[in-house]
Amino acid sequence: xxxxxxxxxxxxxxxxxxxxxxxxxxxxxxxxxxxxxxxxxxxxxxxxxxxxxxxxxxxxxxxxxxxxxxxxxxxxxxxxxxxxxxxxxxxxxxxxxxxxxxxxxxxxxxxxxxxxxxxxxxxxxxxxxxxxxxxxxxxxxxxxxxxxxxxxxxxxxxxxxxxxxxxxxxxxxxxxxxxxxxxxxxxxxxxxxxxxxxxxxxxxxxxxxxxxxxxxxxxxxxxxxxxxxxxxxxxxxxxxxxxxxxxxxxxxxxxxxxxxxxxxxxxxxxxxxxxxxxxxxxxxxxxxxxxxxxx
Amino acid sequence: xxxxxxxxxxxxxxxxxxxxxxxxxxxxxxxxxxxxxxxxxxxxxxxxxxxxxxxxxxxxxxxxxxxxxxxxxxxxxxxxxxxxxxxxxxxxxxxxxxxxxxxxxxxxxxxxxxxxxxxxxxxxxxxxxxxxxxxxxxxxxxxxxxxxxxxxxxxxxxxxxxxxxxxxxxxxxxxxxxxxxxxxxxxxxxxxxxxxxxxxxxxxxxxxxxxxxxxxxxxxxxxxxxxxxxxxxxxxxxxxxxxxxxxxxxxxxxxxxxxxxxxxxxxxxxxxxxxxxxxxxxxxxxxxxxxxxxxxxxxxxxxxxxxxxxxxxxxxxxxxxxxxxxxxxxxxxxxxxxxxxxxxxxxxxxxxxxxxxxxxxxxxxxxxxxxxxxxxxxxxxxxxxxxxxxxxxxxxxxxxxxxxxxxxxxxxxxxxxxxxxxxxxxxxxxxxxxxxxxxxxxxxxxxxxxxxxxxxxxxxxxx
Numbered sequence: 001x002x003x004x005x006x007x008x009x010x011x012x013x014x015x016x017x018x019x020x021x022x023x024x025x026x027x028x029x030x031x032x033x034x035x036x037x038x039x040x041x042x043x044x045x046x047x048x049x050x051x052x053x054x055x056x057x058x059x060x061x062x063x064x065x066x067x068x069x070x071x072x073x074x075x076x077x078x079x080x081x082x083x084x085x086x087x088x089x090x091x092x093x094x095x096x097x098x099x100x101x102x103x104x105x106x107x108x109x110x111x112x113x114x115x116x117x118x119x120x121x122x123x124x125x126x127x128x129x130x131x132x133x134x135x136x137x138x139x140x141x142x143x144x145x146x147x148x149x150x151x152x153x154x155x156x157x158x159x160x161x162x163x164x165x166x167x168x169x170x171x172x173x174x175x176x177x178x179x180x181x182x183x184x185x186x187x188x189x190x191x192x193x194x195x196x197x198x199x200x201x202x203x204x205x206x207x208x209x210x211x212x213x214x215x216x217x218x219x220x221x222x223x224x225x226x227x228x229x230x231x232x233x234x235x236x237x238x239x240x241x242x243x244x245x246x247x248x249x250x251x252x253x254x255x256x257x258x259x260x261x262x263x264x265x266x267x268x269x270x271x272x273x274x275x276x277x278x279x280x281x282x283x284x285x286x287x288x289x290x291x292x293x294x295x
Numbered sequence: 296x297x298x299x300x301x302x303x304x305x306x307x308x309x310x311x312x313x314x315x316x317x318x319x320x321x322x323x324x325x326x327x328x329x330x331x332x333x334x335x336x337x338x339x340x341x342x343x344x345x346x347x348x349x350x351x352x353x354x355x356x357x358x359x360x361x362x363x364x365x366x367x368x369x370x371x372x373x374x375x376x377x378x379x380x381x382x383x384x385x386x387x388x389x390x391x392x393x394x395x396x397x398x399x400x401x402x403x404x405x406x407x408x409x410x411x412x413x414x415x416x417x418x419x420x421x422x423x424x425x426x427x428x429x430x431x432x433x434x435x436x437x438x439x440x441x442x443x444x445x446x447x448x449x450x451x452x453x454x455x456x457x458x459x460x461x462x463x464x465x466x467x468x469x470x471x472x473x474x475x476x477x478x479x480x481x482x483x484x485x486x487x488x489x490x491x492x493x494x495x496x497x498x499x500x501x502x503x504x505x506x507x508x509x510x511x512x513x514x515x516x517x518x519x520x521x522x523x524x525x526x527x528x529x530x531x532x533x534x535x536x537x538x539x540x541x542x543x544x545x546x547x548x549x550x551x552x553x554x555x556x557x558x559x560x561x562x563x564x565x566x567x568x569x570x571x572x573x574x575x576x577x578x579x580x581x582x583x584x585x586x587x588x589x590x591x592x593x594x595x596x597x598x599x600x601x602x603x604x605x606x607x608x609x610x611x612x613x614x615x616x617x618x619x620x621x622x623x624x625x626x627x628x629x630x631x632x633x634x635x636x637x638x639x640x641x642x643x644x645x646x647x648x649x650x651x652x653x654x655x656x657x658x659x660x661x662x663x664x665x666x667x668x669x670x671x672x673x674x675x676x677x678x679x680x681x682x683x684x685x686x687x688x689x690x691x692x693x694x695x696x697x698x699x700x701x702x703x704x705x706x707x708x709x710x711x712x713x714x715x716x717x718x719x720x721x722x723x724x725x726x727x728x729x730x731x732x733x734x735x736x737x738x739x740x741x742x743x744x745x746x747x748x749x750x751x752x753x754x755x756x757x758x
Contacts, residue, residue, distance in 0.1 A: 040704070042425050043406035053739065061736040064729075065707060130571035131583070150512055150574020152718035238514040239573045239717035255395040262705060265740070 031267045039264035054268035073245040077224035084164045085216050088171035096179045110169035120166040121233025155235050156243045171216045178212030214288040225277045246273045351385045356414030357397035358390035369668035377655050411643040417452025417463035417633010419700035428460035433639035435459045440657030448674040450755040452633030462657050463636030465671035468596040468629045469522045475611035477590045485615035487623040496567040499590050508589035509572040510580035514713035520593050521712045522697040523617040526630040528556040537701050538753035544745040548730040557723035564716050573717045581605050599683035600670045614686040630697030705740025708733035
């Protein structure tokens with residue numbers, strides 16, 4: 001027993017490791033290889049090795065579409081990350097102040113996380129329906145004729161709102177857990193020094209929440225650059241491609257647009273997306289970790 | 296450098312296997328998947344016919360909207376009749392969703408060789424590229440029922456390299472559905488020119504009615520409008536436009552006719568369409584039109600059955616071919632493309648049975664009974680009854696292949712004109728330049744297909 005005891009942790013890791021390798025690493029490698037082919041996804045169709053041609057086409061021929069997708073992704077990611085985290089911190093702070101009805105508020109804010117992308121998307125799809133959706137009717141009462149998901153000027157912002165609404169609860173819970181981990185003595189010491197509640201929030205809570213901020217910001221950045229589920233349900237990337245993020249573009253190229261269904265090319269976009277996420281996440285993590293150390 | 300399928304898949308079998316297992320898990324565990332080998336084996340040994348061992352053939356198709364139930368019913372009727380003829384043969388029919396769900400399921404079934412017959416769209420260039428029918432499909436040229444079909448439809452939708460590879464049962468036209476009660480109320484007749492269409496819409500607007508209904512979400516639904524306008528405004532001046540594009544890779548989207556097409560599309564949609572059209576969900580279209588609040592709906596012919604299934608509040612459904620130009624003759628040409636049909640897979644263990652089943656389907660009486668339920672444009676000259684065929688029949692005198700499915704894989708330009716119609720970033724002139732640029736820029740993706748389609752094919756296809 002003594003001689004084999006050291007092996008058991010590794011043996012126990014094998015199933016999870018195998019699942020990770022077969023379901024994550026191998027498909028990822030497959031995608032990187034398909035990005036170098038003209039793979040059409042069609043059975044019995046020849047697969048030709050095209051080297052970096054897809055990357056060349058994406059950066060030259062597909063420039064218009066790439067720049068547009070990058071712009072949309074940047075707006076989507078930035079607004080969601082900033083607003084979602086700002087609101088989540090604020091709500092967590094309020095809930096941590098022992099207000100009445102805080103459990104109800106916590107459940108309500110967290111509920112969309114449990115519902116998932118499809119249900120959340122369909123809920124707001126109905127709410128925003130231009131022919132009699134509740135939001136449309138409400139805005140009509142104010143004299144505003146709304147077609148939020150069908151208007152090129154508003155569709156992306158409507159999607160951003162739903163994305164924030166859907167994920168706010170998760171961020172809020174992470175912040176709340178972080179806040180509840182802050183020792184009460186810290187605030188008591190602050191009180192003795194005469195800090196106001198706002199000052200305590202700004203100078204004590206926020207700095208001590210740094211690890212939670214790092215996690216939430218990174219998850220929001222990665223989720224918004226790679227995700228497509230809510231956009232797919234709400235707008236399908238339209239109207240006029242104004243809500244087509246990189247993730248949505250990959251999906252459309254790989255599976256949806258019948259005459260432009262090019263999984264090999266989609267794999268190329270996915271690789272560019274991966275490199276982008278990797279670079280941004282690396283920089284963000286470096287900056288946030290440094291900030292944690294300083295604080 | 297070209298890699299063989301075996302070599303490439305051999306290299307990445309694990310990855311591909313994992314992806315397929317994750318994405319298409321049902322393909323190998325479905326009833327079709329499990330039943331095929333067990334039931335097909337005896338048939339391979341014993342030829343089909345009375346007294347032969349039990350044989351099962353698997354048939355897959357997409358299903359769409361409210362037609363899905365009618366489609367299943369019609370399939371059951373045909374298969375029951377076939378069972379009477381061939382008691383030892385069981386036909387497993389499985390509808391597999393629509394859109395991307397259908398495409399992915401179809402690919403998985405063909406790759407896994409678990410279907411004997413697949414539904415296909417009537418041939419468009421992209422289908423020929425994707426399926427390479429002469430290598431994947433059974434040759435149907437010698438089936439006796441093929442002679443019953445309209446030979447123009449056979450040439451357009453079923454033929455490649457001089458042989459018939461699929462039996463296309465129906466085709467789609469892009470027309471304008473009408474609420475005849477509303478038109479009668481204001482004494483309006485079907486327009487034959489663009490001026491008449493505008494005048495008619497003005498009359499409706501003046502009477503506080505909504506002239507045009509459209510459901511453009513997702514934006515690809517705009518393809519139907521673009522198809523109509525291109526057919527009547529652009530095509531008459533450039534009859535070889537699509538032939539030149541597909542055969543030689545040449546196209547000029549900046550001609551005055553294209554700019555005029557874009558201009559009319561932009562002006563008309565902003566003036567006469569329901570302002571919410573860009574946010575209306577396409578699958579709800581038939582139901583909303585059936586409410587009777589709209590006068591006209593530019594849409595596919597296949598939606599006639601869906602409108603009737605939604606129990607319209609108006610008494611009479613009508614239809615006309617959209618007149619987007621000033622020339623009544625040019626406006627009479629309806630853009631069409633091939634819809635559902637059957638193709639037998641070459642790898643099937645029961646090719647005789649598959650051919651017999653397809654042939655049975657194509658026999659005049661069986662075909663007619665099937666199309667009567669489905670109520671699509673039939674590819675054989677049969678008389679169908681009911682309000683939908685009655686409205687459509689007069690429109691079928693002049694047809695030509697629509698632009699809707701003509702783009703080659705990789706042609707990344709906005710085929711549905713959504714960026715023009717759903718945003719204000721382009722004028723018709725700048726949009727024409729933009730389309731041209733995207734067409735030219737995407738050339739490396741599709742240039743390899745130039746040479747696949749020759750002038751003889753184009754002559755038949757666009758006849």
